[in-house]
Amino acid sequence: MNQPKVKVGVLGATGAVGQRFVQMLQGHPWFEITALCASERSAGKAYADACTWTIRGDMPEHLRNVILRPCEPNIDAQLVFSALPADSATEIEMAFAQAGYGVCSNARSYRYDADVPLLIPEVNPEHIQLIDVQRRKRGWEGFIVTNPNCSTTHLVSALHPLHVRFGVRKVFVVTMQAISGAGYPGLSAMDLLDNVVPHIGGEEEKMEKKEPHKLLGFFNGAEIDYADMVISAHCNRVPVRHGHLEAISVEFAETPDEAEILAAWRDYYPLPQQLQLPHAPQPAILYNEAPDRPQPRMDRLAGSVPGMATVIGRLRPDPLFDYKFIALGHNTIRGAAGGSLLNAELLLTQGYLGREAAALAQTLQVA
Numbered sequence: 001m002n003q004p005k006v007k008v009g010v011l012g013a014t015g016a017v018g019q020r021f022v023q024m025l026q027g028h029p030w031f032e033i034t035a036l037c038a039s040e041r042s043a044g045k046a047y048a049d050a051c052t053w054t055i056r057g058d059m060p061e062h063l064r065n066v067i068l069r070p071c072e073p074n075i076d077a078q079l080v081f082s083a084l085p086a087d088s089a090t091e092i093e094m095a096f097a098q099a100g101y102g103v104c105s106n107a108r109s110y111r112y113d114a115d116v117p118l119l120i121p122e123v124n125p126e127h128i129q130l131i132d133v134q135r136r137k138r139g140w141e142g143f144i145v146t147n148p149n150c151s152t153t154h155l156v157s158a159l160h161p162l163h164v165r166f167g168v169r170k171v172f173v174v175t176m177q178a179i180s181g182a183g184y185p186g187l188s189a190m191d192l193l194d195n196v197v198p199h200i201g202g203e204e205e206k207m208e209k210k211e212p213h214k215l216l217g218f219f220n221g222a223e224i225d226y227a228d229m230v231i232s233a234h235c236n237r238v239p240v241r242h243g244h245l246e247a248i249s250v251e252f253a254e255t256p257d258e259a260e261i262l263a264a265w266r267d268y269y270p271l272p273q274q275l276q277l278p279h280a281p282q283p284a285i286l287y288n289e290a291p292d293r294p295q296p297r298m299d300r301l302a303g304s305v306p307g308m309a310t311v312i313g314r315l316r317p318d319p320l321f322d323y324k325f326i327a328l329g330h331n332t333i334r335g336a337a338g339g340s341l342l343n344a345e346l347l348l349t350q351g352y353l354g355r356e357a358a359a360l361a362q363t364l365q366v367a
């Protein structure tokens, strides 16, 4: 059956995350790009002229001559993916939601608002119902849904199966974050080659106080009751192109043995995988048995949907906490554009893009 796809726009289409959206939306069974938007500096130019394409594979041929639009809510689309910096996202995303568009955002601007879902579809799909609260409260026909920052995404993805079984109480995490996490062009080669920068503005605060607690919290019908746990984070920028590596130590309410932890990861089969959403990796979590894995260059694209899985390894006892392990995830794929795209796929199947779009999922769902 040839049903029309949902029309989508990309805000910030020329940046590191915007390009990922463009790449990942090619050939999507449910969504088609109908507008590419960027700043006033780029608006009016052809996409190929305004965008320095930095990811593997060529810019899609049919989009090279598409004229970039300003980020104004007058585009032919139902849903927009936002890859805007927070300072511009605040105003622009609200204008789109007010005008009736669905907004799937990567920016931090609305992540912590009580009526805005901060979503990882495997972890807290029920938080999607905050959209109803948001619409009632703000009087919007559209909505804003956010995904967490790239280092939180993989920390929480690794912790979630353990938290539901054993109760995570304390976490100590040291991140080694890729250059592309700082956007394009990001840090200069002079700053990063032969070096590690032990500071990423605002990142530790997001991981320690804001995002994991909301993601692992409980939706009580009106708002999220935040999860009760203590997190200490050290965030570092390292000279890796893509892929955030995280060394994680955990203390549990009920201490499991190693086999129980491995089983919790192995048996993890959350909603996006059950629904077989097009960008849901099967499985969501991969455990690598090798003593020196995961590694960014080797493992960031592992799994059935490249860049969407969280790869874990090196589980062992921790003399200070209960256990420690390594987690790895792709920052601009699952940590940004891919996370947002999976949110949109969940929204579609749950009816938040309308009945027609939901029916599209039934006819085109990938087996």
Ligand code: NAP
Pocket: 011, 012, 013, 014, 015, 016, 017, 018, 037, 038, 039, 040, 041, 042, 043, 050, 071, 082, 083, 084, 085, 086, 088, 089, 106, 107, 108, 148, 149, 150, 180, 181, 182, 183, 184, 185, 331, 332, 335, 336
């Ligand atoms: P980026 O490479 O700097 O790209 C920013 C994009 O926003 C460009 O397309 C730029 O257009 C556009 N833009 C900038 N100012 C604008 C304005 N005033 N009005 C309209 N458009 C404007 O940044 P990024 O790394 O892709 O990050 C995008 C967002 O995703 C940020 O909020 C970031 O925190 C978040 N995020 C990034 C990652 C990651 O791994 N990089 C991970 C998770 C979340 P021009 O080309 O015209 O300037």
